[in-house]
Amino acid sequence: MSEAARLPVTVLTGFLGAGKTTLLNFVLRHPQMDGTAIVINEYGEVGLDHHLVEAAPDDLQLIANGCICCTARGAMSEALLVLVARMRQRGVTLRRVIIETTGLAEPGPIVQELVAHPELLAHFELDSVVTLVDALNADETFASHDIAVQQITAADRLLLGKCDLVDEATLSALRERLREMNPDAPVAVVHHGAAQPAQLFSGGRDNPASPRYRSGGWLAAADTIRLMPAADAAPRGGLLGVARPLTPAEQQIETFSVILDAPLPWARVRGWLAFVRTLCGPTLLRVKGLLNIENQAGPSVVHGVQYALHPMRELPAWPDDDRRTRLVFITRGAGRDIVAATLGYLQAPALKEDPVPRR
Ligand SMILES: Nc1nc2c(ncn2[C@@H]2O[C@H](COP(=O)(O)OP(=O)(O)OP(=O)(O)O)[C@@H](O)[C@H]2O)c(=O)[nH]1
Numbered sequence: 067m068s069e070a071a072r073l074p075v076t077v078l079t080g081f082l083g084a085g086k087t088t089l090l091n092f093v094l095r096h097p098q099m100d101g102t103a104i105v106i107n108e109y110g111e112v113g114l115d116h117h118l119v120e121a122a123p124d125d126l127q128l129i130a131n132g133c134i135c136c137t138a139r140g141a142m143s144e145a146l147l148v149l150v151a152r153m154r155q156r157g158v159t160l161r162r163v164i165i166e167t168t169g170l171a172e173p174g175p176i177v178q179e180l181v182a183h184p185e186l187l188a189h190f191e192l193d194s195v196v197t198l199v200d201a202l203n204a205d206e207t208f209a210s211h212d213i214a215v216q217q218i219t220a221a222d223r224l225l226l227g228k229c230d231l232v233d234e235a236t237l238s239a240l241r242e243r244l245r246e247m248n249p250d251a252p253v254a255v256v257h258h259g260a261a262q263p264a265q266l267f268s269g270g271r272d273n274p275a276s277p278r279y280r281s282g283g284w285l286a287a288a289d290t291i292r293l294m295p296a297a298d299a300a301p302r303g304g305l306l307g308v309a310r311p312l313t314p315a316e317q318q319i320e321t322f323s324v325i326l327d328a329p330l331p332w333a334r335v336r337g338w339l340a341f342v343r344t345l346c347g348p349t350l351l352r353v354k355g356l357l358n359i360e361n362q363a364g365p366s367v368v369h370g371v372q373y374a375l376h377p378m379r380e381l382p383a384w385p386d387d388d389r390r391t392r393l394v395f396i397t398r399g400a401g402r403d404i405v406a407a408t409l410g411y412l413q414a415p416a417l418k419e420d421p422v423p424r425r
Pocket residue numbers: 080081082083084085086087088089115168169227228229230231256257258259
């Protein structure tokens with residue numbers, strides 16, 4: 067299948083009972099959703115959720131008895147490849163796939179499988195991670211379940227459900243909290259699952275037409291770390307901080323941006339990102355942005371969800387006049403310090419030639 071024909075996949079996540087199936091039922095009835103297959107993942111040995119999907123999708127795969135982020139790892143790839151095989155057998159045209167995760171799924175491993183499995187990459191392209199938030203139970207859920215926090219920070223878009231069950235003040239406090247946790251993700255209210263197709267599929271994470279890649283709102287909420295002489299970029303806490311258990315204060319989620327004016331050598335960027343990912347470990351929740359790479363006409367797009375780093379892709383052109391490298395990080399604990407401390411690596415003299423292949 068050619069790259070242009072790859073099927074967009076959206077991962078619909080959200081904590082237990084957030085309203086994911088309700089939303090699927092609504093959105094699948096939309097005429098624009100013709101040609102949508104769904105993959106539903108459930109914990110129980112006997113799957114139930116697929117019986118609750120009343121609106122018939124064009125194809126359905128159920129993964130019961132395990133979670134695709136851990137105990138049923140690999141089952142998602144199998145299910146997606148079965149869809150491809152069936153599509154060929156029946157001569158059906160599938161246009162997109164929605165994966166409904168269990169409420170306890172970590173998005174990181176799912177994204178990792180989607181972006182790193184060679185056979186899947188030939189047929190599918192991750193469009194978006196969409197997280198449905200239960201407005202009624204959000205505070206309690208975030209306090210007790212780290213997975214719920216990861217579902218928020220991994221999201222490209224956040225949908226707020228059950229808003230009819232909370233008052234205005236609660237809703238506005240929740241919006242503010244979500245903005246702090248993931249400032250780049252647009253937040254929209256959905257009433258009883260009434261989402262629109264465009265809220266699930268946006269044309270892809272690398273879509274240069276996406277407003278997220280234009281200057282302005284994209285970085286507005288994030289503090290900025292500028293690339294400074296290495297001595298000035300000293301860590302606030304020290305690199306070794308990551309090896310000990312994090313204190314509650316360090317659990318604090320931080321968002322910040324890195325803005326670099328000069329074009330960067332490809333090999334150095336690649337090495338730096340791998341280095342940051344390894345050093346940060348679980349303290350890195352999300353990184354996304356545009357890179358200005360030396361001798362390249364368009365920017366390269368970076369997307370990382372926890373330890374899953376998408377293959378970087380060059381866009382044909384810059385979305386606007388701002389040609390600077392702009393990266394937004396969402397970290398916890400020592401993550402910010404690690405990023406700041408390692409920025410100096412990007413300042414080292416450029417390598418004479420790029421010794422590593424680009425992918
Ligand atoms: N009041 C209200 N109830 C909602 C809304 N959205 C969903 N619900 C209800 O929430 C309950 C759980 O919804 P589901 O769609 O089953 O949630 P889910 O996320 O698929 O649940 P799991 O698969 O168990 O994680 C159902 O009773 C829905 O009717 C909403 O916006 N308002």
